Structures are given as structure tokens and as C-alpha cells.
Amino acid sequence: VDVIESRQPAQGASKVSYAWINARDKHPVRYHELNRRSQDMWRRFEDDLQTDIGLVWGGEMRWAATETGALEFRSRVAELQEWGYSIREISPEEAAEIEPGISFGNPTSVSYTDSDGHVDPERVVDGCLSSVRQTGGLVHTNESVTSFIKSRDSISHVVTTKDTYECDSVVIAAGTETPKIAEMLGSKFQNIHSQGATVITDILPVPLFNSIAAMHSPRDLDGVLINSRQLTDGRVMIHGGTHAHSIADESIEDAEMLIQETAKYLPSTR
Ligand SMILES: Cc1cc2nc3c(=O)[nH]c(=O)nc-3n(C[C@H](O)[C@H](O)[C@H](O)COP(=O)(O)OP(=O)(O)OC[C@H]3O[C@@H](n4cnc5c(N)ncnc54)[C@H](O)[C@@H]3O)c2cc1C
Missing domain, CATH: 3.30.9.10 (D-Amino Acid Oxidase, subunit A, domain 2)
Structure with a gap:
């Protein structure tokens, strides 16, 4: 991940x-x-x-x-x-x-x-990101998702302000920005x-x-x-x-x- x-x-x-x-x-x-x-x-x-x-x-x-x-x-x-x-x-x-x-x-x-x-959510986030790194994943900071590339029915790439990454699947965990990102994929969510x-x-x-x-x-x-x-x-x-x-x-x-x-x-x- x-x-x-x-x-x-x-x-x-x-x-x-x-x-x-x-x-x-x-x-x-x-x-x-x-x-x-x-x-x-x-x-x-x-x-x-x-x-x-x-x-x-x-x-x-x-x-x-x-x-x-x-x-x-x-x-x-x-x-x-x-x-x-x-x-x-x-x-x-x-x-x-x-x-x-x-x-x-x-x-x-x-x-x-x-x-x-x-x-303590800050510790939870720290723990999750350590786990990502330990299992070989990368954590990119100061980098924003700007769009996705689709191939047939699935998402094949994530496009950011710095690069384009190939992917098998995507989890959106963007807090209050979730509706904005979901909209890039044609989904509608509303914040309350x-x-x-x-x-x-x-x-x-x-x-x-x-x-x-x-x-x-x-x-x-x-x-x-x-x-x-x-x-x-x-x-x-x-x-x-x-x-x-x-x-x-x-x-x-x-x-x-x-x-x-x-x-x-x-x-x-x-
Ligand atoms: C005041 C308050 C009280 C709460 N109380 C409770 C409670 O008592 N119990 C409970 O279970 N929940 C509670 N919640 C809800 C819970 O805290 C949130 O659901 C949870 O923290 C959301 O985590 P997240 O990682 O999805 O969002 P966030 O912590 O907001 O993280 C989202 C991240 O996405 C990043 N991001 C945004 N857009 C992009 C982009 N385009 N590209 C890349 N990154 C992007 C942001 O920089 C941010 O760091 C509360 C929330 C608030 C605000």
C-alpha cells in the first residue's frame, strides 16, 4: 500500500x-x-x-x-x-x-x-503509516491527488501533483475532502x-x-x-x-x- x-x-x-x-x-x-x-x-x-x-x-x-x-x-x-x-x-x-x-x-x-x-488519532495514524512502511509501502507527503486514470471499469493510475502511479485499487481516506476526490470518479458524497x-x-x-x-x-x-x-x-x-x-x-x-x-x-x- x-x-x-x-x-x-x-x-x-x-x-x-x-x-x-x-x-x-x-x-x-x-x-x-x-x-x-x-x-x-x-x-x-x-x-x-x-x-x-x-x-x-x-x-x-x-x-x-x-x-x-x-x-x-x-x-x-x-x-x-x-x-x-x-x-x-x-x-x-x-x-x-x-x-x-x-x-x-x-x-x-x-x-x-x-x-x-x-x-489518540495522531498515534493511530502514526501506527498505520509505520505499518505501511514496514510492509514495503511508501508514504508521499506534500503531494496531492489531482485525478485518476481509468482502464475499462477499474482505476489503473493515480495522478498527483508530482507523479503518476499505477495501482490495483484505491481507498479514498481524505476526510472532509472525500466528496471532491470521489467526484473525480463520478461518485457523489455529501459532507454533513x-x-x-x-x-x-x-x-x-x-x-x-x-x-x-x-x-x-x-x-x-x-x-x-x-x-x-x-x-x-x-x-x-x-x-x-x-x-x-x-x-x-x-x-x-x-x-x-x-x-x-x-x-x-x-x-x-x-
Ligand atoms: C471535532 C471532531 C470530533 C470527532 N469526534 C469523533 C468521535 O468522538 N468518535 C469518532 O469515531 N469519530 C469522531 N470524529 C470523526 C473522525 O475523527 C474522522 O472520521 C477521522 O479522523 C477521519 O480520518 P481521515 O483520515 O479520513 O481524515 P483526516 O484526518 O481529515 O485526513 C484526511 C487527509 O487527507 C488529506 N487530503 C485531502 N485531500 C487530499 C488530496 N487531494 N490528495 C492527498 N491527500 C489529501 C488531508 O491533507 C488529510 O491529512 C470527529 C471528527 C471531528 C472533526
């Missing part, structure tokens, strides 16, 4: 990905099952790559803050249980026992999903846009959580919705969004606001 990368690896979506390994928010049931099967594959994938990809397991916790939110919340938990997902509603007391460092406020319902985890901003902090010298891998703040509140996880080197990744509009303008003010919002739920980040 040869890889063609227009810039440097892991600088696109993978750099800012929250990389939560889950099937909790996946609909419909078939897509949920696909995600569940892929959750199961991560350990094997890490073994295959023979490198540390920053996998963290421990589950996910979130809660509702309103009575209406709790109704919706419980119905989703029941649906996921019907689908066989390892999720359960726990009492606020049990939640506080599992995660004494989280400020839950007055939760109306709390869920705990023990099968979830997260990963969602709002959000990602902050990666310096190393936090204390564990963010007692045992869980990821925390999501209540979705039934207005304002900023916070997702938090801690990478294995101690850095904390905060992903924030709102129901209504983007907060992602790369400003220091937005980043600081996300950190302040996070501290409401996780005082150890202050």
Missing part, C-alpha cells in the same frame, strides 16, 4: 477528533451495530499495529438536568438496552461514588455505559456540517476521572455542551458545541470560555 498525503499526516479531522469509541449516539440500529462491532475491534487493531495508540477504556457518563430531559434520556437508555448495549441508569449517589470529581449539580437521570473508550470547537490543554498532572473514559454534560440545558476526555499523556481534550450556533472561531476567548465551562463540571481543571 502506498499513501498519498497532500500535507503532513494527521493534521486534518484526526488532529481535532474527540475520538470517542462508542455506539451510544448511533442511529438507526444497523449503524449502531456497525459501531458496536468496531468498538470490539480496537484492541485487536492495537495488537496488529504493535504500538501504543493511546487507547483508554472505562466507559462514558452523562446526565440529564431537567424532568423532560430525563424522560427522553430514559427512553434512549431503554432503547439501547433493547439493542443489547451495556448501558444503565444509575442513581446520582452511585454516579458520585464512581466519579467523585464531577460536579453533577442536581441530575434528574444519570447514565453509565461501561464499554466506551477513546483513542456540525458545529463545535476543540481545545487540547497542557498536561493536567492529576487524573481527570476516577474510572470513566469520557464525560458529556447535560444535553437538555441551553448554553455550551461539553465533552471531556483525558489522553494517556495527561492532556485534556474538550469538545464544545451549542444547540444553536458555532462557537468555533479559533479565538483564545472561545478556548478560555470552553475551559471555564468545563471547570463547572470538572473543578480539577481550574
Whole structure:
């Protein structure tokens, strides 16, 4: 396998990905099952790559803050249980026992999903590219795919800004640029846009959580919705969004606001 990368690896979506390994928010049931099967594959994938990809397991916790939110919340938990997902509603007391460092406020319902985890995408990309090189493949950087040459029904060559390469088959893994490249082959894909901003902090010298891998703040509140996880080197990744509009303008003010919002739920980040 040869890889063609227009810039440097892991600088696109993978750099800012929250990389939560889950099937909790996946609909419909078939897509949920696909995600569940892929959750199961991560350990094997890490073994295959023979490198540390920053996998963290421990589950996910979130809660509702309103009575209406709790109704919706419980119905989703029941649906996921019907689908066989390892999720359960726990009492606020049990939640506080599992995660004494989280400020839950007055939760109306709390869920705990023990099968979830997260990963470090930059390490995953590094591991994959090492594997490509070890098996004799080449990684071309600062080189863009510009077109393909077809021979009958298959693609025979990849044309780039620097060269033309013969190939047996092509995998498009171009993140948000995938529709553009697929269009070169006459296929139509559409990106779906969602709002959000990602902050990666310096190393936090204390564990963010007692045992869980990821925390999501209540979705039934207005304002900023916070997702938090801690990478294995101690850095904390905060992903924030709102129901209504983007907060992602790369400003220091937005980043600081996300950190302040996070501290409401996780005082150890202050
Ligand atoms: C904010 C955010 C949060 C996310 N959270 C999660 C999550 O919690 N769980 C989850 O499973 N997924 C999550 N995702 C999705 C996941 O991160 C992405 O699906 C994944 O990182 C995509 O990897 P990729 O290699 O396809 O794309 P990218 O990492 O974007 O890499 C694509 C590469 O293609 C290169 N490229 C583009 N055009 C060309 C060209 N013409 N020629 C050569 N190279 C080209 C780019 O330079 C880039 O390096 C999230 C994504 C984002 C942005």
C-alpha cells in the first residue's frame, strides 16, 4: 500500500477528533451495530499495529438536568438496552461514588455505559503509516491527488501533483475532502456540517476521572455542551458545541470560555 498525503499526516479531522469509541449516539440500529462491532475491534487493531495508540477504556457518563430531559434520556437508555448495549441508569449517589470529581449539580437521570473508550488519532495514524512502511509501502507527503486514470471499469493510475502511479485499487481516506476526490470518479458524497470547537490543554498532572473514559454534560440545558476526555499523556481534550450556533472561531476567548465551562463540571481543571 502506498499513501498519498497532500500535507503532513494527521493534521486534518484526526488532529481535532474527540475520538470517542462508542455506539451510544448511533442511529438507526444497523449503524449502531456497525459501531458496536468496531468498538470490539480496537484492541485487536492495537495488537496488529504493535504500538501504543493511546487507547483508554472505562466507559462514558452523562446526565440529564431537567424532568423532560430525563424522560427522553430514559427512553434512549431503554432503547439501547433493547439493542443489547451495556448501558444503565444509575442513581446520582452511585454516579458520585464512581466519579467523585464531577460536579453533577442536581441530575434528574444519570447514565453509565461501561464499554466506551477513546483513542489518540495522531498515534493511530502514526501506527498505520509505520505499518505501511514496514510492509514495503511508501508514504508521499506534500503531494496531492489531482485525478485518476481509468482502464475499462477499474482505476489503473493515480495522478498527483508530482507523479503518476499505477495501482490495483484505491481507498479514498481524505476526510472532509472525500466528496471532491470521489467526484473525480463520478461518485457523489455529501459532507454533513456540525458545529463545535476543540481545545487540547497542557498536561493536567492529576487524573481527570476516577474510572470513566469520557464525560458529556447535560444535553437538555441551553448554553455550551461539553465533552471531556483525558489522553494517556495527561492532556485534556474538550469538545464544545451549542444547540444553536458555532462557537468555533479559533479565538483564545472561545478556548478560555470552553475551559471555564468545563471547570463547572470538572473543578480539577481550574
Ligand atoms: C471535532 C471532531 C470530533 C470527532 N469526534 C469523533 C468521535 O468522538 N468518535 C469518532 O469515531 N469519530 C469522531 N470524529 C470523526 C473522525 O475523527 C474522522 O472520521 C477521522 O479522523 C477521519 O480520518 P481521515 O483520515 O479520513 O481524515 P483526516 O484526518 O481529515 O485526513 C484526511 C487527509 O487527507 C488529506 N487530503 C485531502 N485531500 C487530499 C488530496 N487531494 N490528495 C492527498 N491527500 C489529501 C488531508 O491533507 C488529510 O491529512 C470527529 C471528527 C471531528 C472533526
